[in-house]
Amino acid sequence: MAEKEKKQSVQTIQTKTRVEKGKSGIASVIFGRTGIIILLILLQVGFLIAGYTYLQGKMYFIDSVVKAAAVILVIYLTNNRSNPAFKMVWMTIMLVAPVFGVLLYIFVEFQVGVRWLNARLEHMHEMTKKHWTQDEAVQEQLKEEDSEVASLAHYVCEYGGFPAYENTGVKYFSCGEDKIEELIRQLEKAEKFIFMEYFIVAKGYVWDRVLEVLKRKAAEGVEVRFMYDGTCTVSLLPPNYPKKLEQEGIACRVFSPIRPALSTHQNNRDHRKIVVIDGKVAFTGGINLADEYVNRKIRFGHWKDTAIMLEGDAVRSFTLMFLEMWNVAKSEKVEEFDPYLDVIYEREKHSGEGFVIPYGDSPIDGEHxxxxxxxxxxxxxxxxxxxxxxxxxxxxxxxxxxxxxxxxxxxxxxxxxxxxxxxxxxxxxxxxxxxxxxxxxxxxxxxxxxxxxxxxxxxxxxxxxxxxxxxxxxxxxxxxxxxxxxxxxxxxxxxxxxxxxxxxxxxxxxxxxxxxxxxxxxxxxxxxxxxxxx
Missing domain, CATH: 3.30.870.10 (Endonuclease Chain A)
Structure with missing residues (x-):
């Protein structure tokens, strides 16, 4: 009986602890940086709605003009090259609420942040075009083996800028646990540089292990660069986290930090996961640097994820992808990429390696x-x-x-x-x-x-x-x-x-x-x- 009461007491304490943690978590969201950002954005939405209500109820002439503008914009949308699904949404909003729809569309279309980012990317591609070259011998070999795949490779290279490669080994990981273990092993081998780019980074077992290696490698003289998406600044990492990493010798940048301002630019997130080590090894896939990806933190049952590791010529494209995004993240002079691309990596060509085409996708270049x-x-x-x-x-x-x-x-x-x-x-x-x-x-x-x-x-x-x-x-x-x-x-x-x-x-x-x-x-x-x- 005493043992039963003891178990009930332990369960009661555990329940109270969970409740207190839950309350603490909710409080940190409401009164922390996340809550402030949400509040400020909601205030801006409120101002937009209030302005819309004022215009609709008080200024009949402007209301009529905006309704006419809605018809013009519907005609414009019908004839432009955007995806029909996006057209339908905007047309629906404009026809149901003409004033609000027109103002919202104009607001979205003339976003300064998006235009700046697009201009920056175009400038970047122009400067780095010399690096995105297709080996003609590889292209001819691909044509001989499969004309359909060769056509796809031509499209990806011509309109995306990403060549096809031979001489590349691939290793597939069917779970996050295996990928992280291999990532640690490869990071330990780094001699010259480590580039890492992730969508999600959260403190815990996975990030602690990776960070320990990065700090040690930086101390040894390896150049370490780390970049993560700005969504992490809302609740996962503190806003001053890049400075903390830089104190450890790790160069760090945040792509598009979440700010308390309405902007479609904030909708274009860096969802990529890229690791490049010495220009010889690269990783990509769905696995971020957080504990749920290796099932040490259970959120939605068992987490099934995958990744691959490349070794050889195709790593070059991931090096370029990282360097381009790194240089886009800050409005400064674009660095020279050659020191990171002129990699001498002698490896034996193995049968069955076929072809590998690493590629990226940008939301603002019009090519999907x-x-x-x-x-x-x-x-x-x-x-x-x-x-x-x-x-x-x-x-x-x-x-x-x-x-x-x-x-x-x-x-x-x-x-x-x-x-x-x-x-x-x-x-x-x-x-x-x-x-x-x-x-x-x-x-x-x-x-x-x-x-x-x-x-x-x-x-x-x-x-x-x-x-x-x-x-x-x-x-x-x-x-x-x-x-x-x-x-x-x-x-x-x-x-x-x-x-x-x-x-x-x-x-x-x-x-x-x-x-x-x-x-x-x-x-x-x-x-x-x-x-x-x-």
């Missing part, structure tokens, strides 16, 4: 490389296309490509999370299920938890591993990166991981779709109207 690579795989597949993605928010073109591939007899399987990280994104994704299932696309949900992997495999010959989700944010709004593999010996490992993951999934049927809660169906349908802006 990540989307086009995915669509090319769907449109040229012969037997199967297997996909892992955490989000499924599709435009008409991607929906058509998925459905057409299935309709012409290709096995199209998509693995989604069963335990979502964002409720609204999950109910929105389900609005696409019915149409995809009708066309023969198979959808599975990973029952142990959350899938964060971004993986395509096709016909045992092609694979993509990177940071690009199948949603509007990744395909249109974020800076992203990935690696396309063709006839590489590691592709079977990617496909085998897909099959092993599939064994832990439940197949979604039309009946499952119908069993959704009515509220979720209604919420998803409403959210789909605004999906391009989410």
């Amino acid at each position: 490389v990540g989307k086009m690579v995915y669509m090319d795989i769907l449109n040229t597949s012969k037997r199967y296309v297997h996909i892992m993605t955490p989000y499924l928010i599709l435009d008409n073109e991607m929906m058509t490509a998925l459905k057409f591939a299935a309709k012409r007899g290709v096995e199209v399987i998509i693995i989604m999370p069963h335990v979502p990280d964002k409720w609204y994104a999950f109910v929105l994704a389900k609005t696409y299920y019915n149409e995809l299932l009708d066309a023969g696309v198979q959808i599975y949900e990973y029952t142990p938890g959350f899938v964060h992997a971004k993986v395509f495999t096709s016909d045992d010959r092609k694979a993509v591993v990177g940071t690009i989700n199948m949603d509007y944010r990744s395909l249109y709004l974020h800076f992203e990166c990935a690696a396309f593999l063709y006839e590489n010996s590691e592709i079977p490992a990617v496909e085998n991981d897909f099959q092993e993951t599939l064994k832990k999934c439940q197949k979604i049927t039309q009946e499952d779709y119908k069993k959704q809660k009515s509220f979720d169906k209604i919420a998803g349908s409403i959210l789909r109207v605004f999906a391009p802006l989410m």
Whole structure:
């Protein structure tokens, strides 16, 4: 009896502790930097709404002029080159609330921050164009082996600036735990420089281990540069964190810190995950530097993620991608890249390495490389296309490509999370299920938890591993990166991981779709109207 009371007492203490921690966490959000940012943004939204109400209710002439402007803007949107889904959202807003819609559209279109960033990137590409050169011998070899893949390589190089390479070894990681262990091993080998760029960095086991190596390497004289996205400044890392790292000898920059001001520029996040070591080894994939990615912190059940490591010629593109973003992050003179590209790395060429095309995607250059690579795989597949993605928010073109591939007899399987990280994104994704299932696309949900992997495999010959989700944010709004593999010996490992993951999934049927809660169906349908802006 005494033992039972003791257990109950311990449970009571644990419950109180959790409640107190929860209250403390909520308080830190409300009264901390995050709360201030949210409050200031809400105040700006309030001023916009108040101004809209004033104009609509008091100034009838201006109201009429703005309504006429709405009609002109609708005609303009109909004839411009933007994605039809984005056009539909703006037209809906303008027709429902002309004054507010017109003012909001003008506000969004004339963002100084976006224009500055675009100009900076264009200047950067012009200065570094000499480095983005395609080896003609590699291109000719690719043409001989597969004209379709050669055409894709031509597009990625011509319109994205990213060459195809041979002489590159690939290692695939089917979980965050293995990737982090290999990352630590490779960081320990660094002799000249370490470049790291991540979307999420959170204090804990993973970051502590990585940081310990970075500090030690910096002390040894290795040049260490670390860059992370500004979303981390809201709640994960303090605003003065770059200075703390610089005191340890680590150069640090934050891409687009979140500021308490309404701006579409803040919507363009650096979602990439890149590590380059001495110009010889590179990592990318879905895995960030936080404990949930190695399942030491449980948030949404088991966290399934993937990554790859490259060794050889293709590392050059990831070095360039990092250096470009590093130099965009601050408005100063662009540095010389040559010292980091003139890497002498002698390695034996192995059979079965095939071709590797690392590539990035920018939200402001008008070219959606990540989307086009995915669509090319769907449109040229012969037997199967297997996909892992955490989000499924599709435009008409991607929906058509998925459905057409299935309709012409290709096995199209998509693995989604069963335990979502964002409720609204999950109910929105389900609005696409019915149409995809009708066309023969198979959808599975990973029952142990959350899938964060971004993986395509096709016909045992092609694979993509990177940071690009199948949603509007990744395909249109974020800076992203990935690696396309063709006839590489590691592709079977990617496909085998897909099959092993599939064994832990439940197949979604039309009946499952119908069993959704009515509220979720209604919420998803409403959210789909605004999906391009989410």
